[in-house]
Amino acid sequence: MDQLAWLPTHPDLGAALSAARRLPDAAAKLNEAIRLAGFRRDFTATGRIDRLAAEGLAAEGRPGGLTPLRLAILASHTVDHLVPAIRVSGLGRRVALAVHVAPYGMYRQALLGEDPALAAFRPQLILLALDARDAPIDLPLDSGEQAVAEAVGARVEELRGLWRRAKARHGAQVVQQTLVAADPPLFGSFEALVPAAPAAVIERLNTAIRAAAREEGVLLLDLAWQAAHFGGAGALADPVRWHQAKQLVSPAAAPLYGDLVARIAGAVAGQARKCLVLDLDNTLWGGVIGDDGLDGIKLGQGNATGEAFLAFQRYAAALGRRGVILAVCSKNNPEVAEEAFAKHPEMALRRGDIACFVANWKDKAGNLRHIAKTLNIGLDSLVFVDDNPAEREIVRRELPEVAVPEVPEDVAFYPEIVATAGYFEAVSFTADDAARGRSYVLNAERAAALEQATDLQGYLRSLAMTMQAKPVGPAELPRVTQLINKTNQFNLTTRRYTEADTERFSTDAGTVMLSFRLRDRFGDNGLISVVIARPDPALAPNELLIDTWLMSCRVLGRQVEEATLGVVAGHAARKGAAALVGEYRPTAKNGMVAEHYARLGFRPMPAPEGAEPGASFWRYELSAVKAPEHFIEVDAA
Structure with a gap:
């Protein structure tokens, strides 16, 4: 498969870049750089x-629509030639990446000793990019299992020490690059059966690195898996470039490597996509169901075409089980379109898997807007798969926020295209993630119940809601950190924290850090809110700053805000606080909560010294305010 095969091809990228350099202002140049990053290159x-983006970023500072993130690369091989590709791929993932590269081969010194440049950079993400030739495990070929296991264990323990040092010193999320075998095998297919054979040792070391990373909360840039998927080490490496410049990844493979790094950075910054929107005719089945009828479409066992469509449905269903929201956007009669889900025996997807089903004869751009609004997610959360190139082009033009993969004519390649594009890159996986897609389906049922209700209070009572609130413990830290870093709309400050940061908050005696879960008669909404209220030197000793208040948009309009405030106020009072101070930091996406504190009875107050420009502050006297009214039964630990 070609590099960046999911991106469309520009008719004349060189000419477009030349024209972009002549644009009159920096903002226009940056916007054009972001647009051009969406093409194969x-x-x-x-x-x-x-270079075009750099001009815009230098003048614009923090550009609207991009999340800034500081990435430090500590490598045992040359990576300077990869930095432009990382930054450009970041633009495509809606992240403005600032990249610091430590001196070549000095990763141990940078972490174990003093590195003023790295400390001044204040990295949020540290990529430890190592290669198989760096400190290789060099054992006699006749060494046994025990000797290999001990050598591998010692190497992994060294890495654990570096990871822990990086977290403790810089508070950064660590990403470990797995090792790509540097040399061809010595024994052919027998290689894996010789414990000390070079390729066998690298495979064993990668397995141990993956297990240790899971235990330590370290993310992986699994270059070994990626190299195998894209055709072996030769797809990434060029031995000539290695001997000339110690480049593990050749310049030709830089765009792909840059994207692999950027998709992890995007996921850490909360910019991974959430929803897969599917066309129907010739996308989920072969043929046009309105013309061919239920029995005439191609789907399922018996012929190669039908099996290919079935395979894509199965992949989409698996993404749904992983927590990706599934939706349908089709030009079709709704009754005819839904008939396939209800009656076709080979359908791997069922109507109950689809959180939002839109089939009509309106334009798809408008329908995608409707889907985003219905699901209460941003357009930049959507990935739209459609077999029709004209429809793909229209959506790209009308809705540049929506990701639209360039799929080939043969549906057999659809699963690979969606997978290799990395739209749904994960940085954690929990039971709540697995249940997310189902929760959006249940939300549709709640919305239907609301439409049938005669009054809002009666509807809220009928939901029989129960909220569980408790201090965040070690088991919840990964999911809480994930929620902090990906929630954009109902997020009062959009501060981003690493797991090391959230762990410090959870163990600080003066800080209130709570997680909230919500159940109702339709089912479990999972983890729906996180609040961090902490002392701040700019406030009085008896005041707590609400540093973070975020909530899932799935539960808006159900009085969850009022119930949450009641719990937070109780915990703050038990900490000896007399008042809560709420902070609102406006962003391009969180305008929906601009009046949040005012609605809850907070009073405006002057901004404390050192506050971020544009932020507003609100005070809530714990002794002078009545308990908020709501219809939620609260179980607070």
Whole structure:
């Protein structure tokens, strides 16, 4: 498969870049760089896009629509030539990446000793990019299992120490690159049966690294898996470039490597996509169901075409089980379109898997807006798969926020295209994640119940809601950190924290850090809110700053805000606080909570010294306010 095969091809990228350099202002240049990052590109074009974006970023500071993130790369191989590709791919993932590269081969010194440049950079993400030739495990070929296991264990323990040092010193999320075998096998297919054979040792070491990373909360840039998927080490490496410049990844493979790094950075910054929107005719089945009828469409066992469509449905269903929201956007008669889900025996997807089903004869851009609004998620959460190139182009033009993969004519390649595009890159996986897609389906049932209700209070009572609130413990830290870093709309400050940060909050005696879960008669909504209220030197000793208040948009309009405030106020009072101070930091996406504190009875107050420009502050006297009214039974620990 071609590099970046999911991106469309520009008719003349070189000419577009030349024209972009003549644009009159920096903002226009940056916007054009972001747009051009959405096309396939080689090493040279990537560098030109990076220079174009740099002009805009230098003038604009923090551009609207991009999340800033500081990435430090500590490598045992040369990576400077990869930095432009990382930054450009970041633009495509809605992240403005600032990249610091430590001196070549000095990763141990940078973490174990003093590195003033790294400390001044204040990295939020540290990529430990190592290669198989760095400190290799060099054992006699006749070494046994025990000797190999001990050598591998010692190497992994060294890595654990570096990871822990990086977290403790810089409070950064660590990403470990797995090792790509540097040399061809010595024994052919027998290699894996010789414990000390070079390729066998690298495979064993990667397995141990993956297990240790899971235990330590370290993310993986699994370059070994990616190299195998894209055709082996040769797809990424060029031995000539290694011997000339110690480049593990060749310039030709830089755009792909840059995207692999950027998709992890995007996921850490909360920019991974959430929803897969599917066309129907010739996308989920072969043929046009309105013309061919239920029995005439191609789907399922018996012929290659039908099996290919079935395979794509199964992949979509698996994404749904992983927590990706599934939706349908089709030009079709709704009754005819839904008939396939209800009656076709080979359908792997069922109507109950689809959180939002839109089939009509309106334009798809408008329908995608409707889907985003119905699900209460941003357009930039959507990935739209459609076999029709004209429809894909229209959506890209009308809704540039929506990801639209360039799929080939043969549906057999659809699962691979969606997977290799990395739209749904994960940085954690919990039971709540697995249940997310189902929760959106249940939300549709709640919405239907609301439409049938005669009054809002009666509807809220009928939901029989129960909220569980408790201090965040070790088991919840990964999911809480994930929620902090990906919630954009109902998020009063959009501060981003690593798991090391959230662990410090959870163990601080003066801080209130709570998680909230909500159940109702339709089912479990899972983890729906996180609040962190902490002392702040700019406030009085008896005041707590609500540093973070975020909530899932799935539960809006159900008085969850009022119930949450009641719990937070109780915990704050038990900590000896006399008042809560709420902070609102406006962003491009959180305008929906601009009046949040005013609605809950907070009073405006002057901004404390050192506050971020544009932030507003609100005070809530714990002794002078009545308990908020709501219809939620609260179980507070």
